[in-house]
Amino acid sequence: MEIMDYKSFYEQAGARNGWDFGNVRVESEGEAWNYAREVASRCGATDALLDIGTGGGELLLGLSGAARALVGIDRAASMVETAKRNAARAGAGNVRFLRMDSDRLRFPDGSFDIVCCRHAPFRASEIARVLMPGGVFMTQQVGEGDKRNLAQAFGRGQHDGASPGAMLRGNLAALRAAGFSELQSSLYDATEYYATPQDLIFLLKHAPIIPDFGEQEEDFAILRRFAAEYGTERGIRTNSERSLIIARKPI
Template sequence: MNPNEYKHFYNEVGRLNGWDFSRLNVIVEGEAWNFHDRVTSLCRPGHVLLDIGTGGGEALLAIADSALLLIGIDQSEGMLETAAYNLGRSGKPNVRFLHMNAEQLHFPEAFFNLVTCRHSEFNAKEAARVLTQDGVFLTQQVSEGDKINLKQAFGRGQAWNIKQGILQDRYAAELQNAGFSRVQTFKYDATEYYSSIEDLIFLLKFTPIVPDFGQSDTDFQILHRFIEENQTDQGIRSNSARFMIIAEK
């Protein structure tokens, strides 16, 4: 496949895959945890859960049976339209989606037993305010070394040339300063294989891994070389670097 064909896929891939990242075909080797499994392990039938940066709500709906009430918030109207559609299809009566900024949560103090945030910004003080005294905050974030071979190929990228661990340390310090009594951090760097060119291009188009990807024809030439160099029998190779913080009040 040549660079012009990659460009064609770039223009078509949103229509083919929609916004649902769960539909990406990717094999991950060395993933140390599943974030939502960790969340559900802490859920109890009477719990109320807040999910910050809920996106299209697919992940929240998948764990809806784990708690009494689950509320997902997001700043994007487009994402919330998708979430509302997904909610209607799911038939889950205990899930709500709201348009809200994480910097100012419009909920009473001590309203939630759990607050979660996956790959999204959050405000530590606001999270602490809306949590019950024995509440727990969990977040998973993208580490600086994520998709390192892609960033090296393009010479730019999300958190490019930023020292490893900066974001994790910042978030942990903010949570401690917000009054959480116990803050634990975890991290992993897993190998991943994208099954198809469409999967990789979808990732580049709808995430900030390589800023402004697709605006230059040169990007498709670089992508062509990257795929040739990283194609394996399992798929197109990159890496998934993540950290997780669990903070208890």
């Protein structure tokens, strides 16, 4: 997806619901970790945490009891407004949200003990700068093989032309160049079962899996054929590929 098209899509998704997929009925098997639990397990009661690409704040608000102060940033104004509304409803007084680009973090050096980033771009040098010595960075990203049968069915996908594992290798190289040590990386390819075509439609309209999904009537015909081909007793089968990096800044 071209960068300007992606930004437009992202703003629209933020205005609709942030990244809240809580109503999508899906079962998964083969997930090697739970990202929220991985982040929470590395937080201390006195820590300050930064969440890059926070969306509607769904992850960060769930972590409000794990750290002293939490800041979520997003480049989309609509996402930040959704996050602020969600925070007000949750009554999370130690969480705040700011509009900011990850390429230029407007925080002093060493501001955070933990920085996390889920399914969003980041700049390794900026992460290293705003982390305290000994601080931890964690990122989960969508792998090139994610939703591969959907991409094949539609003839297009968000990772068209990308080599398997290229993003993970590139992120590891960037973090090493920025001075991070104790780098750990993992990858899983889980199976997902979506309960109905409507659940898949919600996913495809709110996440950039199939570029421009729904703009052509043929997309819905393709989805009907896909649901028939990959339908099982458990639901409509596809896959979820995710990578995880945990990196520590030297003391």
